Amino acid sequence: MRRSPAMEQLVEEYGLTLLSGSHFHSEPSPQAFVLWERARRPMCDLIPGPGPLLDIGCANGFFLRCLMEWSPHEIVPYGIDIDSDLLACARTLLACPDNFVVQDLGIGDPLSWFGRKFRTIYWNVGQNLTFDHEQEVGIVPRLRRGLVGSRGSLILGFYEKDVDRSYEKIQRLEQHGLRVRRTAQGLFALFVEIA
Ligand SMILES: C[S@@+](CC[C@H](N)C(=O)[O-])C[C@H]1O[C@@H](n2cnc3c(N)ncnc32)[C@H](O)[C@@H]1O
Numbered sequence: 001m002r003r004s005p006a007m008e009q010l011v012e013e014y015g016l017t018l019l020s021g022s023h024f025h026s027e028p029s030p031q032a033f034v035l036w037e038r039a040r041r042p043m044c045d046l047i048p049g050p051g052p053l054l055d056i057g058c059a060n061g062f063f064l065r066c067l068m069e070w071s072p073h074e075i076v077p078y079g080i081d082i083d084s085d086l087l088a089c090a091r092t093l094l095a096c097p098d099n100f101v102v103q104d105l106g107i108g109d110p111l112s113w114f115g116r117k118f119r120t121i122y123w124n125v126g127q128n129l130t131f132d133h134e135q136e137v138g139i140v141p142r143l144r145r146g147l148v149g150s151r152g153s154l155i156l157g158f159y160e161k162d163v164d165r166s167y168e169k170i171q172r173l174e175q176h177g178l179r180v181r182r183t184a185q186g187l188f189a190l191f192v193e194i195a
Contacts, residue, residue: 001037007069021060021089035187042184043122043191044071048153051119054078056105056143061090080105080113106139110146117149124157131172140178140194154194166190
């Protein structure tokens with residue numbers, strides 16, 4: 001898998017901290033970046049087109065940086081995260097500091113976070129969320145209402161070792177009336193576009 005010179009330089013400069021800062025933990029070897037790509041790259045198949053992409057829980061921003069590298073579409077990166085140290089890394093990595101804010105996804109009106117809606121929203125659903133409770137299920141329509149523009153997409157990512165667990169969570173969302181339009185699968189990762 002070939003990398004652009006800019007990405008080569010990034011990997012050379014920051015090494016495996018790019019992955020640990022994205023909460024992607026694997027054996028410390030160059031192979032780790034191959035596994036990362038096999039895990040995350042399939043998400044690109046669901047990006048509907050060029051434009052702003054907001055990663056909810058963007059960590060150090062490396063996933064966004066990779067999407068910009070891998071996707072055929074031109075992406076303008078935005079991100080929120082509750083971890084201010086990781087968010088500071090994202091600001092450095094993506095070189096557009098105003099597009100990144102420290103924010104808890106559960107607090108406030110999502111429209112007020114940036115004062116705008118987006119073509120693509122991505123949310124990695126934490127492994128602690130099961131969608132067994134109405135309150136958890138309610139996060140999805142709230143994010144969609146507040147953030148997804150017309151012709152926009154909300155994409156959810158599930159990083160479970162056992163993909164059946166991801167499908168169980170999706171089934172629970174569907175029991176609450178949410179519909180899945182498309183799916184893409186990576187290594188220990190399942191991505192779904194909500195209709
Ligand atoms: C596994 S990382 C995902 C990184 C990247 N988006 C990806 O998919 O590879 C999850 C991130 O979500 C953030 N997070 C957890 N709870 C959050 C919340 N309530 N509001 C905003 N961010 C949150 C964590 O700080 C962490 O950086």
